[in-house]
Amino acid sequence: MRTTSPLQIPSEEVKISVRNLNFYYDETKALDDMNIDIPNHQVTAFIGPSGCGKSTFLRCLNRMNETIRGTRIEGTILLDGTDIYAPEVDVVDVRRRVGMVFQKSNPFPKSIFENVAYGLRINGLKDKRKIAEIVEQSLVDAAIWEEVKDRLFESAMGLSGGQQQRLCIARALAIKPEVILMDEPASALDPIATQKIEDLIQKLKKNYTIVIVTHNMQQAARVSDITAFFYLGKLIEVNETGIIFTRPRLQQTEDYITGRFG
Amino acid sequence: MKKTVLTEKLGFLSLGLAGLLVLSVLIWIIGDIFMNGASVLSWEFLTQSPREGMTQGGILPAIIGTFLVSLITIIFAVPLGMFSAIYLNEYARQGKLVRFIRLSIRNLSGVPSIVYGLFGVALFVRFFHLGASVLSAGMTLGLLTLPWTITASEEALKTVPKSFRDGALALGATKWQAIRTNVLPYAIPGMLTGAILGLARAAGETAPILFTGAAFFLPFIPKSLFDQFMALPYHLYILATQHQDIARVRPIAYGTGLVLIALILCLNGVAVFIRYQYRKKARMSS
Numbered sequence: 001m002r003t004t005s006p007l008q009i010p011s012e013e014v015k016i017s018v019r020n021l022n023f024y025y026d027e028t029k030a031l032d033d034m035n036i037d038i039p040n041h042q043v044t045a046f047i048g049p050s051g052c053g054k055s056t057f058l059r060c061l062n063r064m065n066e067t068i069r070g071t072r073i074e075g076t077i078l079l080d081g082t083d084i085y086a087p088e089v090d091v092v093d094v095r096r097r098v099g100m101v102f103q104k105s106n107p108f109p110k111s112i113f114e115n116v117a118y119g120l121r122i123n124g125l126k127d128k129r130k131i132a133e134i135v136e137q138s139l140v141d142a143a144i145w146e147e148v149k150d151r152l153f154e155s156a157m158g159l160s161g162g163q164q165q166r167l168c169i170a171r172a173l174a175i176k177p178e179v180i181l182m183d184e185p186a187s188a189l190d191p192i193a194t195q196k197i198e199d200l201i202q203k204l205k206k207n208y209t210i211v212i213v214t215h216n217m218q219q220a221a222r223v224s225d226i227t228a229f230f231y232l233g234k235l236i237e238v239n240e241t242g243i244i245f246t247r248p249r250l251q252q253t254e255d256y257i258t259g260r261f262g
Numbered sequence: 263m264k265k266t267v268l269t270e271k272l273g274f275l276s277l278g279l280a281g282l283l284v285l286s287v288l289i290w291i292i293g294d295i296f297m298n299g300a301s302v303l304s305w306e307f308l309t310q311s312p313r314e315g316m317t318q319g320g321i322l323p324a325i326i327g328t329f330l331v332s333l334i335t336i337i338f339a340v341p342l343g344m345f346s347a348i349y350l351n352e353y354a355r356q357g358k359l360v361r362f363i364r365l366s367i368r369n370l371s372g373v374p375s376i377v378y379g380l381f382g383v384a385l386f387v388r389f390f391h392l393g394a395s396v397l398s399a400g401m402t403l404g405l406l407t408l409p410w411t412i413t414a415s416e417e418a419l420k421t422v423p424k425s426f427r428d429g430a431l432a433l434g435a436t437k438w439q440a441i442r443t444n445v446l447p448y449a450i451p452g453m454l455t456g457a458i459l460g461l462a463r464a465a466g467e468t469a470p471i472l473f474t475g476a477a478f479f480l481p482f483i484p485k486s487l488f489d490q491f492m493a494l495p496y497h498l499y500i501l502a503t504q505h506q507d508i509a510r511v512r513p514i515a516y517g518t519g520l521v522l523i524a525l526i527l528c529l530n531g532v533a534v535f536i537r538y539q540y541r542k543k544a545r546m547s548s
Contacts, residue, residue, distance in 0.1 A: 108429060122439045
């Protein structure tokens with residue numbers, strides 16, 4: 001079954017283009033013939049029940065699955081027209097351009113400042129003034145500056161869950177990626193912290209292309225422009241979020257978003 | 263009902279007795295050595311060479327010898343153990359080769375120490391022409407501690423959460439950058455603890471240094487790593503079994519034993535201290 005996607009995105013607005021993607025954990029096929037165009041400067045949400053492959057697919061987009069042994073990928077993922085899996089492409093370069101925020105906030109056990117500076121330092125930036133400048137700007141952009149500006153040199157482990165997650169976003173922003181992948185970034189957060197993350201996503205899409213995996217359908221409806229519905233390792237339907245949530249083409253999609261299964 | 267209570271009590275009692283027995287053996291050993299050895303302990307004993315056929319004087323060359331050999335052991339075994347562990351845990355593809363390496367490590371820890379001694383003679387003393395020396399003996403002991411260092415290092419690496427690695431990789435770190443900046447700093451205390459415990463084990467060994475560098479009697483301190491040396495465990499062995507007047511040197515033998523035990527307890531203490539600091543830090547960061 002091909003993906004139902006009436007969506008036509010003009011090619012100059014496509015940031016990531018996935019064609020005929022298959023993905024395997026050992027011999028198990030986890031993703032089956034994925035095809036999707038992800039538009040520039042918009043928020044694309046992946047929804048679907050647990051185990052449907054949405055997180056696996058997200059991790060294909062910055063080659064993070066390569067850290068898991070026994071995985072294999074087929075097909076192409078074009079970032080601005082270049083295949084990120086081509087042999088001459090440096091995986092480090094891909095991950096600098098395509099940042100990632102994990103489901104469980106994972107600040108390093110360093111100071112708040114050092115967390116954000118980490119990506120700059122490993123990328124070889126030494127100028128202290130420049131680092132301080134970018135750290136501040138990233139924290140401002142991640143809407144957490146006001147809360148941490150007086151304790152930049154305290155451990156990031158002392159922050160609340162929501163603050164930690166925004167810190168992780170700031171950390172990702174610091175290296176100026178073009179795309180930010182978010183894997184259920186608010187799943188462990190309370191409603192107020194979730195609200196802050198969602199507001200932040202809206203702000204960030206001006207400058208970044210955002211792909212977000214979420215369990216929460218209201219969240220997808222609130223934050224995204226495009227929604228893709230995954231089921232059992234297949235991409236079932238992709239369309240503008242407004243249409244997916246009101247007039248999906250497929251019964252399966254409708255059943256899921258109306259809560260009849262999943 | 264009554265019977266089960268009685269069984270419970272009996273079981274508890276026998277378990278407690280077993281524990282007490284182990285403890286009392288340890289206390290007895292240490293107590294015996296202390297009672298018999300404390301009398302010869304003095305500043306002179308720790309700072310002078312043996313005199314008059316080892317019936318007088320102190321054990322300074324043996325203390326220095328054991329210290330120097332331990333130093334070589336650490337310098338040799340810690341990097342080798344750490345790097346092997348990093349390879350096994352972070353880089354190696356799980357397969358036949360890795361399984362074989364792990365099997366070898368397990369087997370190494372079961373090899374009798376005298377066999378290490380003979381191997382040390384063959385490899386370091388003869389093949390590499392290092393002679394019977396501090397260097398040969400230190401490296402032989404290094405081999406002996408490798409299973410400890412590797413296993414402890416691997417355990418330490420495993421305690422660093424995957425999210426530290428993933429977080430760094432997702433920010434464009436290379437694999438080595440991620441390991442160096444975001445894994446090793448949190449694993450090194452655990453690695454050191456394992457290495458020190460291995461060293462404490464090695465410092466008390468006699469067989470591996472017997473043919474590789476330990477000397478029966480040297481009234482001087484080794485001047486280079488290629489000199490022979492005296493070592494505490496070997497000195498103790500000589501005094502207790504090979505001396506022409508064993509009864510007369512018995513207090514000195516006990517004193518040597520006491521110094522050796524104190525040294526090893528100190529090493530263990532350092533390991534405990536590092537682990538304690540590490541745990542405290544880990545608690546704060548979780």
